[in-house]
Amino acid sequence: MTDSRRITFVALAYAPSVGGSQLHVQRLAEGLALAGHDVEVLTTDAVGSIGARHPGRIEATDEVIAGVRVRRHRTPEPLRRVQRAFRGAWLRRPPWASGPRAHVVGPWLAGPLSPSLLASISVALRERDLVVACSAPFVTFVAPPRWPRRGAIVVGMPLLHLTRSEVALGVRRSLRRCDVLVASTEHERAVHRRYAGATTALHLIPPGADLDEAADCEPAEARARLGLPERPTVGYVGRLAAYKGIDTLLAAVAQLWETHPEVGVLVAGRPSGYDVAQAASDAGIDGERLVIRESFPDEDRGSLLAACDILAVPSHEESFGLGIAEGWAARRAVVASDIPAVRSLVRPGVDAQLVEPGDPLALASALAALIVDGGSRTRLADAGRRRVEDELRWSVAVDRWDALVRSSTGGRSREVVS
Structure with missing residues (x-):
């Protein structure tokens, strides 16, 4: 040209x-x-x-x-x-x-x-x-x-x-x-x-986000494909780094298990020097309800996102929040930190729920509410998927x-x- x-x-x-x-x-x-x-x-x-x-x-x-x-x-x-x-x-x-x-x-x-x-x-x-x-x-x-x-x-x-x-x-x-x-x-x-x-x-x-790479399947199907236990799952899929707020998620899970012991947790991403296992130990999280996937083929990313009933994006800082867009592409409900970049992207209560960054109790409360309310999960997930189809x-x-x-x-x- x-x-x-x-x-x-x-x-x-x-x-x-x-x-x-x-x-x-x-x-x-x-x-x-x-x-x-x-x-x-x-x-x-x-x-x-x-x-x-x-x-x-x-x-x-x-x-x-x-x-x-x-x-x-x-x-x-x-x-x-x-x-x-x-x-x-x-x-x-x-x-x-x-x-x-x-x-x-x-x-x-x-x-x-x-x-x-x-x-x-x-x-x-x-x-x-x-x-x-x-x-x-x-x-x-x-x-x-x-x-x-x-x-x-x-x-x-x-x-x-x-x-x-x-x-x-x-x-x-x-x-x-x-x-x-x-x-x-x-x-x-x-x-x-x-x-x-x-x-x-x-x-x-x-x-x-890539709609073509999103796994179009139910969470149970994706979990079976990946060999994950069959249970309601809260997940994080992204960079394994301190600023991503993984410690906040793990602390929230400790609170969540007091009322919802049936929930599993998936943390998946590429290693970058952050010790997820140590962070989990510090939060008192262990056992078979926590699955950590630190290395996986690129083609598994879509299935890992789809394996979650709810995706958590608890970052302390972001330039945009690609994890949110990827969760939307997978048609999953998202709970994210209320930080400036994310606030510019999401419509709170419409396509995602926002909580204060670094607040495990607030994150646990938001996750618990969505675990028991399948209708709200579907509503948020569908609205997010439309955002990707129309804009992102x-x-x-x-x-x-x-x-x-x-x-x-x-x-x-x-x-x-x-």
Whole structure:
């Protein structure tokens, strides 16, 4: 096509690394490649979180996946150790030295500190049409807008994990220097509007879910398929990390079992350094009513979601809440934390129930109410499924991105509602 573009995504990690941001970038990159664009991804070689002590490595450094060229860069181990040490010291500093922004980590403490990745970003800014900077507060978002460019349009997709709307100074500076900013929620776009340059184009393009990958079956059928015990099941399927609030879910289950001992609990996700078994032990949860699946084939994800009668998304922070959309695609009732990003996505009492983050009693109460009220479960599940069918499919997100990149000509423009 004559209006196709050369697009570079700068991402923290990429498939086969697993996570919400990885999936987000992968779906967009592959969709835009299918639409006729020349798409590459500059990323790290990490399998897990780049902040982990042992993130693992993906051996392939330059390969093509589903039409997308993926170029992975290593962070030298000495630099990674120094970065982790400084970041740990920052987070552990005493209260008298902390101030009101103690939890806000800047980009150079977040990493990744990869000289070869930074060099490739510089080349992309000279030679490509669009460079999409992803995942604040990391260097993958901060570096591209602040470096010299020759004609490349810098599109910021910061995927901000916001709790109190505090944004590190380095991230704010990069938000101001992007030509285009793409938000996942209205809440995130409000933050973009606060810090963006006067002529920066602001877009709202939510991610989505794959209806084709959702298992269209009853919970009992999915449990049988996976070899899970047959009982009413509350589940969490997503990244196994502390900020996801898994400890809150486990503490809620301890309360729930006092009145509903028949309920089983499923916790499934890819390991990222968070010890689910230890968290369960700390909460007094053990025995055969708790099933932990830390590794599973990608094709089992739909069945794991379908195996749950109720899905819990108890996160302390999110940029969007892909777990909610995936639960809706599976036609399951969702109980989620009442945090800003999630509040921008759901309609409380219509397609999901919201509870205070970090409140096990509130979560246990909401779960108990849905366990005994099959009608409410069905109503929430059906409403959520309609949201995905009407608004939150990946194909819709790719179409909006395709329109954005084809209309980008190098000049900045007014705010766009898309």
